[in-house]
Each structure stands twice: as structure tokens, then as C-alpha cells.
Amino acid sequence: MTHHDPAARDASSWLADTRTSYDTDAVGYAEKVQGILETFPHLRAQLDVFAELIRCAGGGPVADVGCGTGYATRYLHDSGIEAFGIDLSPKLVAIAQRDHPDLRFEVGSMTNLDMDAHSAAGIVAFWSTIHIPDYAMSGVIAELHRVLRPEGLVLVGFHVGDGIEHAATGYTKQPINIDTHLRQPSTMSNRLHDAGFRIESTSVFRPDDVVPGAIIVARKRG
Numbered sequence: 530m531t532h533h534d535p536a537a538r539d540a541s542s543w544l545a546d547t548r549t550s551y552d553t554d555a556v557g558y559a560e561k562v563q564g565i566l567e568t569f570p571h572l573r574a575q576l577d578v579f580a581e582l583i584r585c586a587g588g589g590p591v592a593d594v595g596c597g598t599g600y601a602t603r604y605l606h607d608s609g610i611e612a613f614g615i616d617l618s619p620k621l622v623a624i625a626q627r628d629h630p631d632l633r634f635e636v637g638s639m640t641n642l643d644m645d646a647h648s649a650a651g652i653v654a655f656w657s658t659i660h661i662p663d664y665a666m667s668g669v670i671a672e673l674h675r676v677l678r679p680e681g682l683v684l685v686g687f688h689v690g691d692g693i694e695h696a697a698t699g700y701t702k703q704p705i706n707i708d709t710h711l712r713q714p715s716t717m718s719n720r721l722h723d724a725g726f727r728i729e730s731t732s733v734f735r736p737d738d739v740v741p742g743a744i745i746v747a748r749k750r751g
């Protein structure tokens with residue numbers, strides 16, 4: 530990955546490029562994330578807390594938005610949560626559906642969800658808003674806010690840092706064209722707060738790594 534000039538990318542093409550890139554690299558991505566929850570107990574713990582918060586709020590549907598291969602959808606479902614997955618990449622949705630035939634997966638974009646207002650008890654965005662450019666983030670957060678019921682919960686996992694990393698080659702060595710937007714936890718929580726959420730928790734993982742991970746859990750103000 531290399532840092533690049535965000536102005537170099539056509540503002541209208543990032544969504545199509547993200548979809549095509551994950552379609553191209555779906556098999557490689559699936560191999561990369563295989564067993565990830567077993568390897569990272571911190572991630573499991575975050576999903577456990579989220580599931581508990583959903584249960585305490587009376588349960589209800591939880592959308593795993595940008596679900597990829599569906600491992601988080603699976604984990605939440607097995608924790609007793611009514612979870613389903615949505616992803617931009619039809620190839621990843623096909624892999625998720627193949628690997629978890631008892632769960633529901635749909636192709637869709639967090640920029641414009643095919644969900645009714647106030648219909649979800651929770652939204653999980655596990656390392657998926659990382660592909661949303663800054664200028665589109667307020668629209669995405671507003672969309673998550675729209676579909677959540679009052680006091681509904683959102684979990685956002687993202688890479689910590691500043692700027693944009695560009696990838697031109699996928700895990701399967703095929704050409705891709707995808708940007709990953711690094712963000713500071715304070716920037717993300719401010720965005721959520723300004724959009725009508727109350728922050729429940731912020732966790733940073735491996736802060737000494739070159740690119741740490743962060744998870745923010747927030748609640749839609751009722």
C-alpha cells in the first residue's frame with residue numbers, strides 16, 4: 530500500500546472501484562480473514578459486549594453492514610442475535626451465503642440501505658467504513674442513524690491513523706483499485722456525536738502497531 534493524493538481519484542468512481550476490487554479479490558480476502566475471531570479475542574469480546582447491549586435493549590434485528598464473508602454475522606447469530614449481512618460485493622455475499630446458508634445476506638451499500646427507517650436494533654460496521662471517503666462519511670452515518678430505532682446501537686471498527694492508503698494489488702495478486710481511509714478515534718466519535726449518537730465506548734487495539742485498530746460503540750439518542 531502507498532499513500533496517494535485523494536484528488537487523484539474521480540469522486541464518482543470510488544464505490545464502483547471498491548465493489549470491483551472486492552469482487553476481484555473475494556477469494557483472497559476470504560482466506561485472509563479465515564479464523565480471525567479465534568486469533569483476536571479482543572474482537573470477540575467487542576462483539577460479545579455488543580450482543581449483550583442488544584439483548585439488554587430487548588433484542589431485534591442487527592445488520593452487519595459490509596459483512597464480507599459473514600464471520601461477524603455468524604458470531605452474532607450464534608450469540609443469539611437476529612443478525613443478517615449486507616455487502617457491496619456480490620462475490621463476497623455469495624461466499625458468505627455459501628459458508629452460512631442458514632443466515633441472510635444481501636448485496637447493498639451503506640450509502641443507501643434498503644432498510645426501513647427505525648427498523649434495526651443494531652448496526653455493525655466491522656472495518657467497512659474504511660472505504661468511505663471523508664466527504665461521504667456524514668451521509669453514511671446519517672443513513673445508519675436513519676435505519677436504527679431510537680436507542681439503537683452502532684459498532685464501528687476502523688483502522689487508526691491519518692490519510693489514505695491505496696492498494697493496487699489484491700491478496701490474489703490481481704490488480705485492484707481501492708482506498709483505505711485511516712481515521713483518529715476522536716474524529717470518528719465526533720462525527721457520530723454530531724449525527725445524533727451517544728458514545729458508549731472507544732477501544733484501541735495494538736496502539737503501538739503501525740496501523741492500530743479501533744472500535745467505537747455508540748447509541749442513537751432517543
Ligand SMILES: C[S@@+](CC[C@H](N)C(=O)[O-])C[C@H]1O[C@@H](n2cnc3c(N)ncnc32)[C@H](O)[C@@H]1O
Pocket residue numbers: 547548551562594595596597598599601615616617618621637638639640654655656657658660661
Ligand atoms: C475490510 S472488508 C471487512 C469485511 C468484514 N466486515 C470483515 O471484518 O472481514 C470491507 C468490506 O466492506 C465492504 N464495503 C465497502 N464499501 C461498502 C459499502 N458502501 N456498503 C457496503 N459494504 C461495503 C466491502 O465489500 C468489504 O466486504
